[in-house]
Amino acid sequence: MARAKILLVDDELLVREELGGLLVDEGYDVTTGGDAEEGLALFRSAQPDMVITDVRMPRGDGLSLAVAIRELSPATPITVITGHGSEQLVIVALRAGVIDFIKKPVRLEDLSAALLRMEAARELARRERVRLPPTARLLEHGWVFALDNDLEAIPAFVDVVVNTCAADLPQPQLVELNLALREVVLNAVEHGNLGLTFAEKARALEQGTLPQVLADRAVRPPYAHRQVRLTVRRLVDALEVEVADEGGGFDWQALPDPTDPDNLLAAHGHGVLLAQLSVDRLTFNAAGNRVTLRKQLRAPAWPT
Template sequence: MDIKVLLVEDDDMARKRLKRVIEKEGYEVIVAHDGFEGLELFKSERPDVVITDVKMPKIDGIEVMHRIKEMSKTTEVILITGHGDVDMAIVALRDGALDYIKKPIDIDQLIVSLGRAKEKIQDRKKITIRNSILILEDDEKTREKLGKIYVKEGYKVFTAPDGEAGLKIFSENKIDILLTDLRMPKMNGLKFISEVKKITNDCEFIVLSGFGDEADAIEAMRNGAINFIAKPIDLEQLLLSTQKAIDKLELQRSYNYKLRELELTRQIMKRISSEKGYTMEFPENCEQDQSGLVLNLIDIMNISYLLFDKKLDVEFTNQYFQEHSSFLPEKIDKEFFEKLGIRNIDMDRFKEDVDAMFRNKRSKMIKLSMENSAKIIIIKIVLVVEGERREKGLIFIGGRD
């Protein structure tokens, strides 16, 4: 199943360039020249992802995002911003945008943002997207045999007789795994690996080596190949190596997504701090808790938040909470949770968890779910007010559902 992307961009050159990049990554792309056309296309095409420029005539990208979210809360929206729009984009993240990309556009960053969107869509829709493999082998019979095997295994297969032809295919298509013979006409396997690495590191290599190619195979491993398979080919070993390559690639991509989510989280925390005029920090030695927070916080980007002390007295509620709630709490108690839709809360257990959170240097995270599928995340933070450090509880409330 292809993931459909709607690209809304009023600049002709930028739109054409981005369309090529997104299509190469394996997405189906439809384009709109302005916000109004984008909204009409969204109604008829119902894309999974919308990428929209922020500054456009008639209707800007922020308004496009808000209208799309009214029609479909699950559609992932990525904003393209100018330098002066970044603060606005961070606020938009709290209103449901998945990510934002600054101009001039970093293509690698765009690919990471799309990957994050694809991961969420796959999880939500329970769909499987085929991995792709490019087979470079100058022997036609071997090339066709390997192609048939990988098709049977569920891969999207590309084949080429030499490095030059393979490089052309690679430049036009999203390739996950490259299976390359070392000895080929026009461009050998080592040169091919070198040329691909100039383009991207978002792929894995497996090399096929014949008798006498051991030195080249070792060199290929030094240059990043995950394995080499000696000829005659052991198919079981080859398929195991291919799965190992896929696992490594997916792990690296997941790591890149988490890095981006961590950066977004830090930006959101900085923006939240600026609303109240204080500095907000995580306690010392809680990197593990930060990574856990990242995965959960990004999923509840429509953020209301409250600050409370060790006695569970509420000290501050942000503007978003005040605008979207029918009450202003003074204390985190059973009534507070009931108004949020949590009616079976064990307050004694909750107080124990909060006490443990404040005692624990690693800042235990507390997670709760509301009746409307929204989520609550509670963590300990450190406020720095006029040089004085104060431990507080921070409650995030929100959700995309």
């Protein structure tokens, strides 16, 4: 099986060498460029499967590169690298369709998480989709799904939800919705049903014990029999998804505000922040154990 190709663009040679080495170790075929202009030329010639670019560079920034690549290939997943002082550009890039961001200095666990998100987006882009015929219409429909506290099942679970309720959406909207739901459902299991606080998760990540902590809680009362429930409502111009867990809730008001660039470097809330920037509206109930996502369907796949 051919190795996936990644284009890495950064103006710092040391970053290209070190990060490129990590990507090679992860099994990727890596092409590197030193600025946005060279990066775009390499994208056209190398035709990579995924792109990682610094957000601030000479001869065109990473945002302009991401926008140009999205115009050439809307389905190509892009992750941007950011440091202090570049947060506003990252916010704009995420709203423009970038999949994820990585903070400098790059940590292996952050890189691995971004690669998983890009691989998921790449897999979604390769799938064949079924569309309604031009003479058919979907005016309104609803579904209800439930998931036990099975973290490994979340990607497949969300794939089924999206394929059932929204498989006919344009590819960029389909990817955004899928990745947003993965983050919200993961949050509902970890912080909702299993009651893991942000401080506990940070400590477990630092100690390398997070999988064991989650596995232990998943089989102990009162956590063992809790479920996440998804209620989906499909309208002509929007898709609404309510994700409810059976935990005691959490202080959602303490989550980073995605409109504030300073929050990109916050210690927690990365996944929910990405979800907020992938949908048009994301709201929590007062208790923090139910979240509603609304995704406007700007280009319906059926006539109205």
